[in-house]
Amino acid sequence: MGVDAQYGYVVMLDVVRVPVLSDNYAWLVHDADSGETIVVDPGEAAPVQAAAAERGWRIDAVWTTHWHPDHTGGNQALKAAGAEIVAPAAEAAKIPTLDRGVAEGDTLMLGRHAATVMEVPGHTQGHVAFHFAEDGIVFTGDTLFAMGCGRLFEGTPGDMFANMARYAAIPDATRVYCGHEYTLSNARYAAVAEPDNAAVAERLAQVAAQRARGEATVPTTIGAERATNPFLRAASVEDFARLRAGKDAFKG
Template identity: 75%
Template sequence: MAASSLGIVRVPVLADNYAWLVHDPASGETVAIDPGEAQPLLDAAAERGWSIGQVWTTHWHPDHTGGNAAMKAAGARITGPAAEAAKIPTLDTMVGEGDTVRLGRHVASVLHVPGHTAGHVAFHFAEAGAIFTGDTLFAMGCGRLFEGDAAQMFANMRRYAALPDDTQVYCGHEYTQSNGRFARVAEPDNAAIAARMAEVDAMRARGEATIPTSIGLERATNPFLRADTADELARLRAEKDAFRG
């Protein structure tokens, strides 16, 4: 069951966020993932004749939950991390590591991937080859460590790196160009990064999105996914936080 068996629509919201609509054609069910604001997703769904019945939330930050209340008022049930329920008052269903969520016949596993926030989760459609990583794994980057540490994020990167190379990665921001500028400094001899950045720069010049990415592409070009130890990831994260390139 490939990712093509799901209809996945990228919806830009706020300044540089991506929210996602995921549609199961067989059942007609649609879920919105990380709606930083509601109206763009409601409009995108309506354009396609879809009705949003669920919202899945990866973490509590307002740029990922800002549309939850309006979605709930429109009839959607809100699912998100149990560990962050106090910060996401709209939740109807609370999930954590080892739980599953359903969209029609498709089942997604819930992964607890702390570090950016303490209760952050990802949603992995293994059979469809798609994972929604919120603000943990980005194209050529990883999330800032606001509520966790490098050891946690390193463990997340190991989990992601173990997924099949063709797994499509749907993250929460268009950060690829800035992440790539740092990646070129972090790994100046990595030809794959140089080649990818030429493509990314051309795509952004045309106003195109660079997401989704893939696990295979990240394994070749993402310094954080390629880090061998938690200490190495910690060093990279500190350097990226201070990077002004």
């Protein structure tokens, strides 16, 4: 347990950011009371194994948000080392390492901490998120990003707009752990999409400074996204679709 210096609330779970591949983040999550540790979306195994070993943690399970190789590339090696692979049941055919399939409303436990599975299709059709409601934590994979959202590879604007509405209903203090360091590009697009939003301009400057120093920009919070993420702020499916098409073509 500790206090999050950035957001000022009590942290009951230890969450460690592990950079993998070119711009992915895997997340080690440790419960000190039980000694249990999971990793969310290990794109490769070695960095998360090293980060766990450095802390004396054993990785008990892998929680997978979706089937894309940059989120599952470490699954086989971690399974061979003894971790249970938890992944969307709807994507079982694309995640051959799967041991336990999960779907909307299922509960996963990390020690005494409960995470609810949310089905959030669109980026992939079986994509899920893991929401530790009592701990104020949500792992969103490639759906909700800091100041952005995932591309629609397998779904529709309506799918992702519905996801944004679900995330927007989560308490503002909830920390959002996503799968990529995309914030600077997202912030630049947000400034184009909402040129009169002073909070966006302020956050763009902050993010640019962080990245210039080589710092990560996630986790974020639901409150920060409600203020500065044009996709979470979209008023309708049509508005969302316009924004997503604009971001897909954006070169900034």
